[in-house]
Amino acid sequence: MQKLKLPKIIGHRGACGLAPENTISSLKKASSLNLSCVEVDVKISKDSVPILFHDESLERTTDGVGFCNQHNYLDLRKLDAGKWFDKKFANEKIPSLSECLDFLYEKKMNLNIEIKPNKKFELENVKNIVKLINKKPKLPNYYFTSFHIESLKLISEYLPNINRGLLIDNYISSMDDILIMCEKYRCFSIGLDFNIINSEIIKFLKKNKLIITAYTINNIKIAKELFDLGVDSIFTDRPDTIKI
Ligand code: G3P
Ligand code: MG
Numbered sequence: 001m002q003k004l005k006l007p008k009i010i011g012h013r014g015a016c017g018l019a020p021e022n023t024i025s026s027l028k029k030a031s032s033l034n035l036s037c038v039e040v041d042v043k044i045s046k047d048s049v050p051i052l053f054h055d056e057s058l059e060r061t062t063d064g065v066g067f068c069n070q071h072n073y074l075d076l077r078k079l080d081a082g083k084w085f086d087k088k089f090a091n092e093k094i095p096s097l098s099e100c101l102d103f104l105y106e107k108k109m110n111l112n113i114e115i116k117p118n119k120k121f122e123l124e125n126v127k128n129i130v131k132l133i134n135k136k137p138k139l140p141n142y143y144f145t146s147f148h149i150e151s152l153k154l155i156s157e158y159l160p161n162i163n164r165g166l167l168i169d170n171y172i173s174s175m176d177d178i179l180i181m182c183e184k185y186r187c188f189s190i191g192l193d194f195n196i197i198n199s200e201i202i203k204f205l206k207k208n209k210l211i212i213t214a215y216t217i218n219n220i221k222i223a224k225e226l227f228d229l230g231v232d233s234i235f236t237d238r239p240d241t242i243k244i
Contacts, residue, residue: 017237022052049073050097165189
């Protein structure tokens, strides 16, 4: 497997500081700002359609209630996923991963699919993402990430030749254990919450040949400091202000 070369700036949930996260408007924003790669969060609906969605439940980013995996896709489609962000985005829909792939393919953009945990539906999650990916025209480049070890394991079995990365938001495990996970599932990258990054960690990960990404950075000074430390790529909500 050839290691993917990541751009320095990756749009977070599209460009979610400028449009509602994980929507087609957010992808359009990222594209209009000439980003070559975006990250989106993916899980499945009750009827196993892979969708772009971050939270377990619908309340924060839609006018629906309950867990998103308790609703069929056509019902999720009826929700408003935009007006919580700004009324000018009213009637924005929860997109399917299929729509997202079509949009990015047309724009020749690359994608980081973050596989979200989907309690007890992890296998279904990964299987349905893989099924969709296999039947769609291929994006120039894409890769998978997850905080969730089981999802990472599954995707490494189903699509062994597609790059993948582990996400970490704290050090409950030691750096050595984290490295063992990366090696076990042949991860090319590790994505860290920028608050837990320091020069020692960067040195350790670089020595072990991992590409280092950091999330979520919306401040140019912090972005520059991270690049100076050796971070390879950053995720930002504000690709209009974070330009390197
Ligand atoms: O992949 C970076 C980032 O997306 C991970 O955290 O919660 O924004 O999905 P979250
Ligand atoms: Mg994410």
